[in-house]
Amino acid sequence: MFNDRIGVCLVGGGFWARAIQLPALRAIPNVDVVSVVSATEASASALAEAFGIKRYSTNYAEAVTASDVDVVDVLAPNYLHAPITIAAVEAGKHVICVKPLATTLTDADRMLDAAAKAGVRLLYAENVPFIPAVQEARKAISAGAIGRVFRVKACEGVSGPHTAWNYDKVLCGGGAMIEMGVHSIAFCRTIAGSPLSTVYAETGTFRWADRLAAEDTSVMTLRFANDVIGQCEDSWSLAGAGDSRFEVFGTEGRILIDNLHRQPLQIVSGDGQSAVRPGWSFPAPLPGAVMDGHVEMFNHFFDSLRTGMPSESEGIVGWNMLAAVEAATLSAQSGRRERVKSRR
Numbered sequence: 472m473f474n475d476r477i478g479v480c481l482v483g484g485g486f487w488a489r490a491i492q493l494p495a496l497r498a499i500p501n502v503d504v505v506s507v508v509s510a511t512e513a514s515a516s517a518l519a520e521a522f523g524i525k526r527y528s529t530n531y532a533e534a535v536t537a538s539d540v541d542v543v544d545v546l547a548p549n550y551l552h553a554p555i556t557i558a559a560v561e562a563g564k565h566v567i568c569v570k571p572l573a574t575t576l577t578d579a580d581r582m583l584d585a586a587a588k589a590g591v592r593l594l595y596a597e598n599v600p601f602i603p604a605v606q607e608a609r610k611a612i613s614a615g616a617i618g619r620v621f622r623v624k625a626c627e628g629v630s631g632p633h634t635a636w637n638y639d640k641v642l643c644g645g646g647a648m649i650e651m652g653v654h655s656i657a658f659c660r661t662i663a664g665s666p667l668s669t670v671y672a673e674t675g676t677f678r679w680a681d682r683l684a685a686e687d688t689s690v691m692t693l694r695f696a697n698d699v700i701g702q703c704e705d706s707w708s709l710a711g712a713g714d715s716r717f718e719v720f721g722t723e724g725r726i727l728i729d730n731l732h733r734q735p736l737q738i739v740s741g742d743g744q745s746a747v748r749p750g751w752s753f754p755a756p757l758p759g760a761v762m763d764g765h766v767e768m769f770n771h772f773f774d775s776l777r778t779g780m781p782s783e784s785e786g787i788v789g790w791n792m793l794a795a796v797e798a799a800t801l802s803a804q805s806g807r808r809e810r811v812k813s814r815r
Contacts, residue, residue, distance in 0.1 A: 545568040595784045600658075626717075630711070666791075768784070
């Protein structure tokens with residue numbers, strides 16, 4: 472529980488901090504980023520100066536212990552998620568950790584166990600369920616606009632790995648599936664509303680075989696416990712432009728969400744007979760409808776920390792996303808559909 476003000480220490484000074492999370496955090500009342508940590512003093516000081524943050528450091532182990540820090544926001548490279556999170560929770564701080572939760576399920580277990588032992592919260596910063604268009608789609612589905620959902624599909628692609636360490640399979644934890652596929656799996660899980668049972672995956676390395684030991688392209692088929700079918704197409708091999716599209720198929724209609732191109736939300740309902748949303752719907756974009764959902768995500772997290780109520784994206788959600796990637800990786804090797812582990 473908190474008073475009105477929440478102090479945040481942000482660890483990781485790369486693009487995602489500068490372009491996405493710090494602007495989002497700055498938009499939320501009564502949240503104060505009190506310190507930033509980056510790999511070099513130059514990058515840490517530049518980030519602090521750009522956003523008016525009073526302290527900067529290159530030492531996360533020291534920074535997370537400060538008395539004015541309530542929450543540690545982990546944006547460092549994947550292989551550092553576990554040690555930073557464990558240091559923060561052992562200092563009594565709540566943690567918000569960007570995707571993927573860790574590079575291995577063993578490390579993810581250590582993170583969840585450490586948070587539980589310390590009596591603090593570990594939250595998983597996956598923005599897809601908080602994208603305004605996705606939230607609008609969920610409302611339409613709940614209202615019965617497209618009947619019973621039986622298939623969901625997601626496509627996430629960019630032209631290549633984001634940073635130099637992404638090319639290292641050990642530091643990244645894998646390839647395109649652990650970096651891009653987690654978004655697609657998150658969308659499918661959010662809409663299916665059910666635990667993931669099995670996965671089948673085909674993967675390959677087509678554009679970056681000279682530098683990348685992991686996959687740059689993956690296609691996964693998912694089966695959820697409620698029998699919904701999921702499809703995920705994810706890549707670091709999409710030449711020319713990015714891709715972020717989601718589809719939902721129901722017995723009486725379908726939904727298309729295109730986050731990067733044209734109209735962000737389209738709904739088709741029945742044959743024009745539905746009283747909820749008859750026929751084709753092309754709503755005017757809502758304020759922020761093409762944004763990425765980070766403000767909504769952080770508002771949800773901080774409300775949950777203030778009230779003590781469960782979050783839609785606790786650390787266990789990140790564990791389950793990682794379990795799906797692990798099963799998909801095994802499937803790509805075995806050529807068989809593999810069962811997905813679960814942790815409750």
